[in-house]
Structure formats: C-alpha cells, structure tokens
Amino acid sequence: MMTIKAPSGDLDPEDWDTFEANAHLALSAAIQALRAKPSEPVWRPPERSIIEHLDGNLPARGGDIEAVRSRLTQLLPFGVGNTHPGFFGWVHGSGTPGNLLPEIVAAAMNSNCGGRNHIAIHIERQVIAWFVALFGWPAQSSGLVTSGTSMATIIAAKVARDAACSFTSRQQGLSGPRLTGYVSQQAHSCLDRAFDMLGLGSLALRKIAVDDNHQIILSDLEEKITTDRANGFEPFFLAGTAGTVNTGAIDPLRDLADIARREQLWFHIDGAFGASLMLSEKHRARLSGIEQADSLAFDFHKWMHVNYAAGCVLIRDADQHRKSFATRPDYLATDGEALAGGEPWPVDFGPELSREFRALKVWAHFLEHGAEKIAQSIEKNCDQARYLADQVDAHRNLERLAPVASSICCFRYAPTGYFPNQLDALNQAIVTELQSSGLAAPSTTRLDDKLAIRVNITNHRTQFEDLDRLIKAIDEIGGRILDDRIRAGSTEEIGSGQTDRAVEY
Numbered sequence: 001m002m003t004i005k006a007p008s009g010d011l012d013p014e015d016w017d018t019f020e021a022n023a024h025l026a027l028s029a030a031i032q033a034l035r036a037k038p039s040e041p042v043w044r045p046p047e048r049s050i051i052e053h054l055d056g057n058l059p060a061r062g063g064d065i066e067a068v069r070s071r072l073t074q075l076l077p078f079g080v081g082n083t084h085p086g087f088f089g090w091v092h093g094s095g096t097p098g099n100l101l102p103e104i105v106a107a108a109m110n111s112n113c114g115g116r117n118h119i120a121i122h123i124e125r126q127v128i129a130w131f132v133a134l135f136g137w138p139a140q141s142s143g144l145v146t147s148g149t150s151m152a153t154i155i156a157a158k159v160a161r162d163a164a165c166s167f168t169s170r171q172q173g174l175s176g177p178r179l180t181g182y183v184s185q186q187a188h189s190c191l192d193r194a195f196d197m198l199g200l201g202s203l204a205l206r207k208i209a210v211d212d213n214h215q216i217i218l219s220d221l222e223e224k225i226t227t228d229r230a231n232g233f234e235p236f237f238l239a240g241t242a243g244t245v246n247t248g249a250i251d252p253l254r255d256l257a258d259i260a261r262r263e264q265l266w267f268h269i270d271g272a273f274g275a276s277l278m279l280s281e282k283h284r285a286r287l288s289g290i291e292q293a294d295s296l297a298f299d300f301h302k303w304m305h306v307n308y309a310a311g312c313v314l315i316r317d318a319d320q321h322r323k324s325f326a327t328r329p330d331y332l333a334t335d336g337e338a339l340a341g342g343e344p345w346p347v348d349f350g351p352e353l354s355r356e357f358r359a360l361k362v363w364a365h366f367l368e369h370g371a372e373k374i375a376q377s378i379e380k381n382c383d384q385a386r387y388l389a390d391q392v393d394a395h396r397n398l399e400r401l402a403p404v405a406s407s408i409c410c411f412r413y414a415p416t417g418y419f420p421n422q423l424d425a426l427n428q429a430i431v432t433e434l435q436s437s438g439l440a441a442p443s444t445t446r447l448d449d450k451l452a453i454r455v456n457i458t459n460h461r462t463q464f465e466d467l468d469r470l471i472k473a474i475d476e477i478g479g480r481i482l483d484d485r486i487r488a489g490s491t492e493e494i495g496s497g498q499t500d501r502a503v504e505y
C-alpha cells in the first residue's frame with residue numbers, strides 16, 4: 001500500500017492518526033450536545049471552575065490534542081441557549097447540526113476570501129446571486145456575505161454617503177451641507193452606529209415617530225425632510241425596517257420607496273430577520289417595496305438559522321458599490337487567470353481584506369434544507385407568535401403590549417388589583433427567574449414606558465407546547481412573587497434587576 005505523505009509542519013500533528021481520532025471524538029461530543037439540548041436547561045451560567053481555569057498566562061508550552069479536546073468539549077453546555085427550543089430572547093437564530101459540515105470543510109481549506117482566484121469567491125457570488133434574485137433585484141446587483149446586519153449596514157450607508165458626495169468624501173472627508181438620514185424611532189441601533197462611524201454623527205439620523213402598529217408615520221417623515229431642507233441640511237438617506245427588534249413591525253416599504261424616489265434619497269432596508277419572510281409565499285407580499293431598495297442588509301444567522309455569524313449586504317448599483325470601496329495598491333494587483341486573478345475581488349466591495357469563508361455555510365445550508373423547508377419553519381414561527389398572542393389575550397393575568405406583526409409577542413404579567421406602579425419590577429423579576437432557572441429565555445423591552453416580556457420566536461425547534469409551558473411558568477412565578485410579598489408584608493421594590501434602558505439586540 002502506498003503511504004500518503006502528510007504535512008509535517010511545525011504546527012502539524014506529530015501523529016495524524018491520534019489527531020484524527022480526537023477530531024472524531026470532538027465531533028461526536030458536539031453532536032451529542034445538540035441531541036441532548038431539549039432536556040437541558042435553556043441556559044446555565046458558565047461554571048466558575050471553568051472560568052477560573054482559562055489559563056491566566058499565555059501558555060508557553062502546549063498540551064496534547066486529547067487534553068485540548070477535553071477542554072473544548074467541556075465548554076459545550078455553556079452557550080447562549082439559542083440552540084434550545086425554549087430560547088425566545090432578543091433575535092437569535094437556532095442554527096443547525098448540518099452547519100457542522102461546512103464549518104469543518106471551511107476550517108480545512110483555511111481560505112482567505114478578500115480576493116484572488118479560488119472556489120470560495122465563486123460560492124460567495126452564487127449566494128449573492130441567489131438572494132439578489134429572491135428579492136427581485138437586477139442580476140447585476142452586487143453584495144457581500146458579512147458578519148451580520150451591523151456590518152452590512154455600515155457598508156450600505158457608506159456607499160450611500162459616498163454616492164451623495166460624488167465620492168469626494170473618500171479622499172477629502174465630509175464638507176458642505178450636513179447630510180441627514182431618516183429612520184423610525186423603532187429602527188435598530190446599528191444604523192446610529194453606522195452614522196457615527198461614517199463621520200455623519202448619529203444626530204444626523206432623524207428618528208421619525210411611529211403609529212400604534214410601530215410603523216413609521218409617513219407624514220411626519222415628509223415634514224421632517226422638508227424642514228431639514230429648509231434649514232440647510234442635505235437629506236440623503238432613508239431606511240425602512242422590515243421586522244423591528246422591539247415588536248417585529250414592518251414599515252410600509254412601498255410608500256418609503258416612493259418617498260425616497262420623490263425626494264431623491266438613497267433607500268435602504270434593514271431586514272435583519274424580517275427579510276427572511278421573502279422565502280415564504282404566504283408572507284412575501286408584506287415586503288412589497290423591497291425590490292425597489294438601493295441597499296438591503298439582512299442576516300442568514302437569524303431566521304434562516306445559518307450558524308453564527310453570517311449576514312449579507314446587497315447594493316443595487318454595483319458600480320457605486322465598487323467606487324465606494326475600491327483602492328488597490330500594487331501588492332494586490334490582479335493578474336488575469338492565475339491565482340492573482342478572480343476579479344472582481346470582495347475587498348473592493350467592503351472594508352475587510354482578510355475574510356472568512358462564511359458563504360460556504362450559507363450555500364451548504366440551502367443545499368441541505370432548501371428554501372421551502374426554511375420558509376415553512378418561518379411560517380410556523382409566525383403562527384406560534386399569533387398563538388401566543390391569543391393565549392395572552394385570553395389570560396386574565398396577562399396583558400398584551402403590542403400587535404403581533406411577525407415573530408414577536410410582547411406582553412406583561414398584570415393581574416388586576418395588584419401594584420400597578422410596580423409591574424415593571426415584577427415582570428423583570430419574572431424574566432430573570434425564567435432565565436436563571438433555565439425554564440425559558442425570553443428577554444425584555446420597554447413599550448409605551450412599560451416593561452414588556454418580549455418573546456421572539458425565530459426558533460425552528462420551538463413547539464406549541466413550549467409556549468403553553470411558558471405561559472404557565474410566567475403565571476406561576478408571577479403569582480408566587482406576589483404571594484411572597486404579601487406574606488412578608490413588604491413594601492420594598494419587587495425584584496432587583498430592573499432595567500431602565502432599552503436593551504440592545
């Protein structure tokens with residue numbers, strides 16, 4: 001038998017067979033942890049003994065692969081909890097076991113995806129082409145697979161800013177009238193951060209009021225644009241949200257597209273999780289207008305359940321996209337068909353040169369599950385949010401705090417006759433107990449100055465029974481806290497961890 005010569009670099013295994021055996025064991029432990037998850041607590045705090053032994057000093061000498069494997073697999077139970085059916089916090093996707101495969105392959109390839117001529121570049125282009133088509137955009141639109149919507153938003157806002165400055169901003173920075181942008185008060189903080197990082201200042205991003213459905217008020221928007229112009233500002237950017245973090249509301253995208261066209265503004269859409277509704281024939285129409293956007297930011301790692309982290313930016317005008325980022329020094333010059341070829345390079349469309357092969361897990365995910373199955377799971381989650389709202393509405397101790405537009409139901413424990421001024425602390429205490437007991441993991445937010453238990457179901461593992469259990473647990477915990485309090489005759493504040501600021505998602 002011919003012996004295969006394995007690499008024997010300084011950091012390669014001394015014994016490849018032992019390495020392979022340990023790699024198999026690590027994989028088995030990972031799969032076992034995923035299989036066992038539903039019978040575990042949603043979340044448990046990281047164990048002290050592990051935190052205290054992370055190795056305070058940079059290890060001067062390494063250990064063998066068995067020891068490393070065992071320390072790695074020890075970490076498996078201490079995740080965020082989003083692989084569990086009872087995870088309802090913030091907006092997290094649940095991931096899939098299938099994603100282990102592309103992660104292994106990507107690690108083995110160790111590709112740097114800033115450019116050059118290799119298969120990863122083609123796979124990323126394929127992924128971008130799939131989604132350009134899904135959203136009904138022209139085929140020549142450009143895009144990048146990013147770490148998430150935050151990064152996608154920075155890229156989109158930069159193209160918008162530079163286009164508004166005829167691209168002089170790239171060399172000369174900002175001068176002339178102050179550029180202003182427009183979003184609803186419910187827009188995600190990543191837009192503020194993009195304005196901050198791009199030198200526009202977050203105050204230049206105007207926050208327009210929302211109606212009872214948490215959608216942007218169009219007349220307020222138009223009024224603000226007009227006053228800004230009258231005051232010497234230069235409106236350039238309008239962003240609609242498809243799926244707000246607080247309540248899942250979808251702005252009237254078609255109306256926003258009209259206003260953007262009329263006012264000659266760049267039209268961006270934050271579709272972090274809501275853009276995933278495009279996969280569903282049943283819900284697609286609610287995103288009408290998305291096909292007209294100049295840029296779109298969304299996540300693969302939320303409602304599509306690709307493992308963290310993977311998002312996407314799409315830019316309708318590929319030429320503007322490239323003009324906003326391309327700068328190629330001599331040492332990155334391209335050279336036709338060989339390894340230094342492969343034009344266009346991703347580095348010309350975003351800030352990063354060294355880039356992970358994130359597109360692989362997105363590509364493999366859709367090969368494995370197909371768009372229809374992912375859409376069905378999204379539809380089930382919408383039905384579940386609706387079901388939860390119905391249970392809340394029918395429950396005498398629960399009060400709903402927002403309409404259900406997609407995956408999110410916000411409500412609170414509010415038994416009649418009890419401490420109306422202390423409901424915030426009571427509901428915070430309920431959520432804290434749910435999380436720390438590992439029973440379920442909703443999060444909180446504030447709506448109309450009330451603390452809400454916020455249940456977001458972007459979770460393909462959640463069953464309807466999990467929601468019944470959640471309601472029951474909230475009622476029991478709430479009842480017990482009030483009973484304890486009455487028994488103690490206490491007038492102290494309920495709970496301890498009351499939050500008084502909006503939570504970041």
Ligand SMILES: *Cc1c(COP(=O)(O)O)cnc(C)c1O
Nearest residue numbers: 091148149150188243245272299
């Ligand atoms: C999660 C979220 C973001 C931020 O996305 P990341 O992928 O976490 O960077 C932006 N907007 C909305 C509406 C979100 O839900």
